[in-house]
Amino acid sequence: MSEKKQFVTLVGSLRQGSFNAAVAHTLPELAPEGVTISHLGSPGDFPHYNADLQEAGFPAPVLAMAEAIARADGVIIVTPEYNYSVPGVLKNALDWLSRVSPNPFAAKPVLIQSASPGNIGGARAQYHLRQILVFFDARVMNKPEAMIGQVTDKVKDGVLVDDATRTFLSKQLQAFADFSR
Numbered sequence: 329m330s331e332k333k334q335f336v337t338l339v340g341s342l343r344q345g346s347f348n349a350a351v352a353h354t355l356p357e358l359a360p361e362g363v364t365i366s367h368l369g370s371p372g373d374f375p376h377y378n379a380d381l382q383e384a385g386f387p388a389p390v391l392a393m394a395e396a397i398a399r400a401d402g403v404i405i406v407t408p409e410y411n412y413s414v415p416g417v418l419k420n421a422l423d424w425l426s427r428v429s430p431n432p433f434a435a436k437p438v439l440i441q442s443a444s445p446g447n448i449g450g451a452r453a454q455y456h457l458r459q460i461l462v463f464f465d466a467r468v469m470n471k472p473e474a475m476i477g478q479v480t481d482k483v484k485d486g487v488l489v490d491d492a493t494r495t496f497l498s499k500q501l502q503a504f505a506d507f508s509r
Contacts, residue, residue: 340407340418371421449475
């Protein structure tokens with residue numbers, strides 16, 4: 329791959345021992361040649377969305393994340409599933425980012441990954457996230473999908489160690505690099 333790509337990750341979990349954060353932090357090791365992956369700030373730094381706050385001015389963490397997304401060649405969202413949907417902290421961050429103009433996600437390639445201790449690996453959260461991203465006019469890569477089930481057996485000490493999952497994610501990242509052209 330001769331063209332350099334810069335992707336950023338947005339993690340939908342705040343938990344210190346988050347499996348999804350472990351997956352996101354492992355991605356730079358799995359990236360294809362010419363691709364760098366860096367972590368965006370935490371959506372936990374955003375206040376709860378409130379139009380009154382927006383009217384007073386966008387919070388600095390919102391503007392910083394929007395700018396980083398706008399500069400990136402693609403966004404990788406790695407999220408758990410909470411109650412059959414996306415975590416509130418991720419939805420709140422997306423609500424804030426949707427109000428930034430110009431929209432940092434417009435026509436931006438987006439890859440979704442999820443991990444869960446359950447068998448279906450966050451599938452329902454991914455489908456809800458896809459619905460949300462329609463509003464943003466993001467270009468979401470459809471396949472291959474990464475829904476990492478039984479993640480408790482695949483992450484050790486904050487690192488994704490399962491060889492089969494690492495190999496699959498490497499291939500998915502190559503597909504995303506191709507998709508982002």
